[in-house]
Amino acid sequence: MDLGWGDPKASKWATNVGLITSDGPHGPNIMAAEWTYYVSYTPALISVHIGRGSKDKAGKATLENIRATKEFGVNLASQEQNAVSSIAGKSSGKEVDKISLLKEYGAEFYAAKKIKPPMLKGAATNAECKVKDILDMGDHAMVLGEVLEIESDQSKQPLIYSGNKYWKLGEHISKPAQAELDRIGALKAKYTKKS
Numbered sequence: 356m357d358l359g360w361g362d363p364k365a366s367k368w369a370t371n372v373g374l375i376t377s378d379g380p381h382g383p384n385i386m387a388a389e390w391t392y393y394v395s396y397t398p399a400l401i402s403v404h405i406g407r408g409s410k411d412k413a414g415k416a417t418l419e420n421i422r423a424t425k426e427f428g429v430n431l432a433s434q435e436q437n438a439v440s441s442i443a444g445k446s447s448g449k450e451v452d453k454i455s456l457l458k459e460y461g462a463e464f465y466a467a468k469k470i471k472p473p474m475l476k477g478a479a480t481n482a483e484c485k486v487k488d489i490l491d492m493g494d495h496a497m498v499l500g501e502v503l504e505i506e507s508d509q510s511k512q513p514l515i516y517s518g519n520k521y522w523k524l525g526e527h528i529s530k531p532a533q534a535e536l537d538r539i540g541a542l543k544a545k546y547t548k549k550s
């Protein structure tokens with residue numbers, strides 16, 4: 356089946372917002388990608404899912420930059436970076452120099468250690484990645500990146516995105532009470548498969 360953009364049936368995912376930096380044929384660039392996931396510990400891999408474009412819709416500058424250079428930065432937006440995310444996600448690097456715009460707006464960047472694209476200061480996590488694989492799937496490409504460098508700022512909370520809105524992480528939910536854990540333990544024992 357097909358589900359168009361913004362279908363309410365697909366509105367219940369809650370994700371991070373990856374601010375993906377790249378530097379290639381379209382120059383230094385940044386886009387917002389809610390479909391940014393940490394998918395392997397060893398080796399550490401991050402996948403980012405980027406619209407491939409179609410006959411009626413131009414491909415994203417970020418994907419073209421990454422296909423050409425095989426590297427990208429993942430800057431997980433912090434709670435304070437919703438405006439940065441909107442700027443990165445609402446125009447294309449084919450038309451707008453978003454990095455210069457963001458610098459003038461007040462965002463700061465730093466030079467990456469292992470890759471050419473600039474990295475965003477103030478993010479919850481910054482990861483420098485080299486492409487391990489790019490899989491074209493449906494209308495998006497899965498860009499799988501091997502992490503070369505990663506830093507997380509423990510004082511920052513990640514920005515959350517769900518139902519086309521930005522959110523803050525809410526209240527921590529405690530584990531079930533001991534009585535509930537005991538009941539779950541008894542059920543687990545009852546349904547443990549005999550070898």
Ligand SMILES: Cc1cc2nc3c(=O)[nH]c(=O)nc-3n(C[C@H](O)[C@H](O)[C@H](O)COP(=O)(O)O)c2cc1C
Nearest residue numbers: 386387388389390405406415416417444446447448
């Ligand atoms: C919060 C937010 C999340 C987004 N997530 C994605 C995503 O996961 N994948 C994608 O292809 N586009 C996503 N977009 C749209 C791109 O950021 C947008 O198309 C951008 O203009 C692409 O920039 P570029 O052409 O410079 O690469 C998102 C936009 C916003 C505002």
